[in-house]
Amino acid sequence: MTLLHQLYTEAGQSPWIDNLSRDAIRSGRLANMLDDGIRGVTSNPTIFQKAMTGTDAYSGVLDKRGIRAADDMVVLPLQCGTQWDGLGHVFYEDNMWNGYDCREVSSFGAAKCGIEKTKDKMVGRGVFLDVARALGKDCLDDGYGITCADLDLTAKKQNIALKRGDYIIVRTGQMERCLKAGNWDGYPGGDAPGFAFETLEFVAKTELAALASDTWGCEVRPNNTEGGINQPWHWITIPIMGMTMGEIFYLKDLAEDCATDGVYEFMFVAPAIPITGAVGSPTNPLAIK
Amino acid sequence: MTLLHQLYTEAGQSPWIDNLSRDAIRSGRLANMLDDGIRGVTSNPTIFQKAMTGTDAYSGVLDKRGIRAADDMVVLPLQCGTQWDGLGHVFYEDNMWNGYDCREVSSFGAAKCGIEKTKDKMVGRGVFLDVARALGKDCLDDGYGITCADLDLTAKKQNIALKRGDYIIVRTGQMERCLKAGNWDGYPGGDAPGFAFETLEFVAKTELAALASDTWGCEVRPNNTEGGINQPWHWITIPIMGMTMGEIFYLKDLAEDCATDGVYEFMFVAPAIPITGAVGSPTNPLAIK
């Protein structure tokens, strides 16, 4: 078994993965989930537990099992971190996307529009629109509603043309502001920069495949709304337009990479974990150049 | 808002995603997680709950919130479905990969070798070895130990050369047998086809990036072992060789696609959900041709 000792003395993670995959992904991962302290983003918090540990191993209590191993479990609200909102997530009156009755989403799961329907999609051309940078800001102000003109201006400054079916990723800088401050207060559900109601026209015109951002809910908060409607842009994008929406994306590394090479398009691969009957699910999205 | 009604009457899921992403992924998804009834694969079962439902919406109890929406949570053992075993999952005596002390994996998480270390890796050339097909079987027999010779024969029959850094996906047919029978009895922890102990040599020689299969634990069961050692191949691959291992991969669609076009290589993208401190985590792996 000489092979073993040879490897055992090497440094770091699995040497092969480190050496060989790195070139494939220049722009890094876009997931921030459970990685920098976002907890309690939804009404339910996340609990991470070890089901078996190295301390059990060290204590000798695993040896009767003939193997020394560790295992984990999580209690995970499915929309607590980097994730896709599925088409069953928001209803318009008594209907969801495609006119399905909202009662199809009961305590037993989503019989229609479950996130598992997207399991082999979410691959295509990604385009990054760094709106904060185009407007000369580190972070857009809370309450700033991104307009269609802002999006067009950003694309123009970045010298990138949008095409039908693109996955469009928009940066406000808000998550980086929270990470820098070491404080997520207000990130879930508080005031935030985000899409103005008028960007429904941008969505329709562009015929994008999906839209994602670095905020909790994509939409500007306080909302562009009257009369007690909460998240009005969601009322239209999800149940009426059938748009899948990505939230809580980590965009710092991608922003730096694109600013460096001036290339704002890439292969985007971001399938959700296919939990049957869920209306949203985590993803670890990758931008591959 | 004429745009809305135009879309509302279209059939199916979001039309843009359907039309445009499909070409990108010919071989489909490899994840089976929570999608065909695998529950209780680990010692803890999976619980899927709705946190808010369409039936709440229909009943009018959400309207005081100003939005009609659904949400979910899961209680999820991280290795209960299609997933990666991280390098902190199995210990050799008191150590894990790279000689780290196993006590680094305590009830508070894995301070070393957490699965989050792989978050922007797991992208590269994938090679599919359909061993069951090469040996003329729908499913290898339980207890059949795949040999180095079997793997070499399969590659040769498929006319594919393995390279350093490949992600190698091996099909035994066992999951399809369970799906066909509608019964997962014995799948978790029972007898199974899988890698013989001698394939450690194949792993070392190939210098593969990671290895995955369609069984619960990759390794043949009953194990090639003496003296009460459980999963002896794991004792070496994970803590000694530093190999990340994929389990419970769904390979039926990929097998059919490769048999049809005769192309057994593809772009493989399979990042784990980056749960900091976990020793394994779900993935929705894609093979993209």
Added chain:
Amino acid sequence: MTLLHQLYTEAGQSPWIDNLSRDAIRSGRLANMLDDGIRGVTSNPTIFQKAMTGTDAYSGVLDKRGIRAADDMVVLPLQCGTQWDGLGHVFYEDNMWNGYDCREVSSFGAAKCGIEKTKDKMVGRGVFLDVARALGKDCLDDGYGITCADLDLTAKKQNIALKRGDYIIVRTGQMERCLKAGNWDGYPGGDAPGFAFETLEFVAKTELAALASDTWGCEVRPNNTEGGINQPWHWITIPIMGMTMGEIFYLKDLAEDCATDGVYEFMFVAPAIPITGAVGSPTNPLAIK
């Protein structure tokens, strides 16, 4: 600190509790919850996890916290073990007890008839009716419907008179059969002895405070029913009669105690854990003679 070593060498649990409480409780506890392997009694299973362990302590990883301690968590379906069905557990058409609209029980909890309403009740005279024993059986047969006549006969044989407001505990022997067999198959939701539909008259006539039994659902299974109605006795007892029902009670020790001394009445103390908005909750009921 001489006091410490003096105690440290004593045997067993806390000596004071052992010595002094024992006389107070002759008939022992009635709870079986999570204590003999009932898991998965409801549609969701129970998960028990350590959040911090003695193995962590032994491994030295707790010392930076300045204390060596263990902690736990459970994922607990509230009706998975010895428990009370609250008045919001079953609906009759669109109503629950007292005519409240069933929509008061939404994903956000039970705004009416929550189990917390009973938090300082469930204390009174308990009467044990050992129907299995009165009918000369170790365990009533599955599918045997206990009649009003059986209950009257049991009380007569035991020489006990029932009074308005009694807590009546009825033994079928089914749980003991499962414990003896070491097998809970069929216990949750399978065939069982239990109350025949006609015992609604016994409940009404007796004006009992609550009724409990040693089965999963009190009611005989297969049910006395026609036309697809499931658990018809529950349709009446809970939403129409306002009766709180105890299920999965452990009655072996109580049966033996009462057979020995011939005394079938006692002080019954069985408050539920007051989880606000729940429709049922665990209890550890005591019969105190």
Added chain:
Amino acid sequence: MTLLHQLYTEAGQSPWIDNLSRDAIRSGRLANMLDDGIRGVTSNPTIFQKAMTGTDAYSGVLDKRGIRAADDMVVLPLQCGTQWDGLGHVFYEDNMWNGYDCREVSSFGAAKCGIEKTKDKMVGRGVFLDVARALGKDCLDDGYGITCADLDLTAKKQNIALKRGDYIIVRTGQMERCLKAGNWDGYPGGDAPGFAFETLEFVAKTELAALASDTWGCEVRPNNTEGGINQPWHWITIPIMGMTMGEIFYLKDLAEDCATDGVYEFMFVAPAIPITGAVGSPTNPLAIK
């Protein structure tokens, strides 16, 4: 079925329970668990979920099951509310109560000193010591360490003699301060009134059966301690003295009742939910006069 309509029109909860149990319990319940917003008291938060709802019933989606019912689940850190600390909760060096090795408490549960050992104990004479009232305060100050003299003075003022085996319940007023303020900030783990280190002598001399209080951790915080020891009183009471400790008890109603009638003793019934292998567990304790 005339009986049904007769009951259906009555007001309130089950009339029999209301009418007949009330006299039995004059001093009310002592549990505060999940009832007034204590969440996150331990490192893991509590999650309450409906598994099936009245809104599902109203929406008609339950009818194929033949019954309209609701059900719940919780994710519950066992020490998050009114609860008993078992004898496996705190270790002294590598040992717990009675000299058991701390490794007996692993990820698989407590093989020794599990809380289930107390399942049919915790019944006896209760004595309430209202220290806050005796010292002329609504609430003792945070950081105030209750002394042996304070306890003796309170008993004297209340004209009550303590006996071997008593369950002693001590009020600081802190929980009522939080409830009045509508704010639990600092309650878990923050500064608090509580037992001074010297009260170990009171515990030893009194030979009490168990001790409980209305704070998060019984012991004064900041602790009476030097050199990085956290909760020093716990180090002694639990693993060395074998004392079971009750925390987060709700004492407002009991305080008012005792002040009114001048009777500070009662029957105390407070069995924990017997979760096998747990080191602490919820209880709904009752003081019965």
